Amino acid sequence: MLKYQQIAAEIEKYIEDNALQQGDKLPVLETLMAQFEVSKSTITKSLDLLEKKGVVFQVRGSGIFVRRHKRKGYISLLSNQGFKENLEDFNITSEVIELEVRKPTKEVALALNIELNEDVYYIKRVRYINGQTLCLEESFYNKSIITYLNKEIASESIFYYIREGLGLKVGFSDMYLHVDKLNEEEAKYLGLKKGEPKLYVETLFHLTNGQPFDFSKVTYNYEQSQFFIQTNSQFL
Amino acid sequence: MLKYQQIAAEIEKYIEDNALQQGDKLPVLETLMAQFEVSKSTITKSLDLLEKKGVVFQVRGSGIFVRRHKRKGYISLLSNQGFKENLEDFNITSEVIELEVRKPTKEVALALNIELNEDVYYIKRVRYINGQTLCLEESFYNKSIITYLNKEIASESIFYYIREGLGLKVGFSDMYLHVDKLNEEEAKYLGLKKGEPKLYVETLFHLTNGQPFDFSKVTYNYEQSQFFIQTNSQFL
DNA sequence: TAGTGGTCTAGACCACTAT
DNA sequence: TAGTGGTCTAGACCACTAG
Structure with a gap:
């Protein structure tokens, strides 16, 4: 160190x-x-x-x-990794709905900067916080970088595995977020009703060398998700 | 420089x-x-x-x-100031609903670190982006720091005035956000319906010397607000 | 192994704050 | 004006990447 x-x-x-x-x-x-x-x-x-x-x-x-902030129980949006590590105070668990190798859609191929005939790991999980549904997550990993994944890893912290197991260095990420209404499927997984609010976040994670390796789409349960961001005046 | x-x-x-x-x-x-x-x-x-x-x-x-991100039309959540400067590509205007000096509630006094008998400027605005409602904003400014405000300033960029007019240096801020359903009043101002989704953000702005000077509560029109965050791997 | 970015030092000088 | 953080330098050495 x-x-x-x-x-x-x-x-x-x-x-x-x-x-x-x-x-x-x-x-x-x-x-x-x-x-x-x-x-x-x-x-x-x-x-x-x-x-x-x-x-x-x-x-x-x-x-x-x-510098301290006063509120507890908020999830930091900036901690550029899974929640597992970020939210040690909370009890986060994951249920893996689906895990398979597939070909990317155009959208995913573009995000991950790969060809349509290359492989990605597709993972669909529901994540729970203290027993309540926190979010529905669909992730696409570039298989030529994340060479192996299984249900066991996916039910724990994938990012921990990426760093410690694969020895990769996670760098920067771009997050796009907006608010919308839940569709039928999302509502089902989250235990909510169609048309209720959701926070929808797409994130593109890169290694330190700039390679994108994970494109993820997350739909949050609005009842469980309070977020926190600390800003510095780095922008003049 | x-x-x-x-x-x-x-x-x-x-x-x-x-x-x-x-x-x-x-x-x-x-x-x-x-x-x-x-x-x-x-x-x-x-x-x-x-x-x-x-x-x-x-x-x-x-x-x-x-480093570039691909999507256009997203509002950066990290630009620690009003939008006026952040969104030069967009046409942002403000309608001032209310502007007055009042005494803070307990919540506001606690946030701004002032006594209940001190004065704050209370400002309520609706902000528009390209003619559509963007958000409903309620702000509370510590009057002993922001000594003067009027409707003219409030209908333009308050943060520009704070820096250039008052010569104050804006430092860091803490943002707390969650998703919820619009209440009757919010829906009215945003031109939406009660029960529809909203993004609700509370922000506490500090000067570079650590003094909190502005506590603001903003309710976003979910149809108009797409946000963007760039993260660096500064957190190990 | 050559090239490239990152860490660390010792010290001069500058800019802002508080009194 | 004394105290405190910020900028900038010149240079040694280290750690990672890529051919």
Whole structure:
């Protein structure tokens, strides 16, 4: 683990262990430099990382402060991976409805940047949170990257398997979302009624090298899904 | 403007002007260092900024590549400001329903971190996109920070006024969102029917120094609102 | 193994905040 | 004006990718 990641982790743990609240001040840069015995740039890099994660905010001329949000029970939309890891506080389970190798539709081929005659893993799951239906998920994995999948893996965390089992590095993703009304099939799987609201999210996941490997379409149960996003003012 | 911001802007403009596509390779670091006559750290900082903005992605050992998403007409959820600036391609207008100074509710006082006897500006607007209703917005501004507002400002971009008129620096924000059914009043303002879907978003905006200054509640017209989020793998 | 991006340092100087 | 975070440099060395 790199120095700046290690230091970031320690600072985060310190905030957690001491239950620091929004606005609480952290030691000044010079102190942190001395404490961790690193240069200013390294500490700065650690703090920038924590700032991106929404853990602290830095104010020039003033100090470094803890950033916290108040509401619990919200799912972070930005954690670029399955929920399994994101929602450790919750009890997430999956029921695999379907898993097979098939040829992509035009839409899927375009998203995954593959030919129509290449193979994809198609997985359809219903995911549960604390026993309630959370969402219906259909995923398409590029089989030339995700070379093997089975029901056992799919009923656990696929992303964990991708990273630890296959040794792949998940990079960035593009999410498209809108609100609509449930159709008959979606309503059935989620235990709701046709015409009730849904949040519909399509996500294209890429490896760190830019290759798209997973295109997924998720329909959320509106009764169970509260989402949370932390924004930084990185856009001028 | 700082060097690294200037360089980032120039690189972004270069990508735009040459209509570069996802995966197109940019010059290597050494070339960029020479071209802009700056040190490696500065170029790196520019590229990190562009990476945060979702404009490029960097692959160690390989190169720097353009990142693009394919879909047009989606509103970015992460642009931490009004839409006015975010959606220059669209025609966004606002109708101010109500604007007054009032005392906060407990909920608002808690969010804005003020006392119940302090003043807030309350603004209720309907926003339109290309002539259709986009959303119903209720905002509460801490009056000790946003000292003055009027209908004219509120019918244009309030955030532009906050930055340029008041000289304040907008920092981070926390967004909470869920899907639900429209109530009678919301349906009326949006021109929809009671019980139809809505996306409901509460956002708490802070200045760069961490002070919350705006708590807003927005109900979106599900027919008009498609959202877009770019994620980076900053979370391990 | 050559090429490319990433980490880390030590230090100078700058810009903003608080008093 | 003292204190604090931000920018920028020059350079050494490291880690990953691709041919």
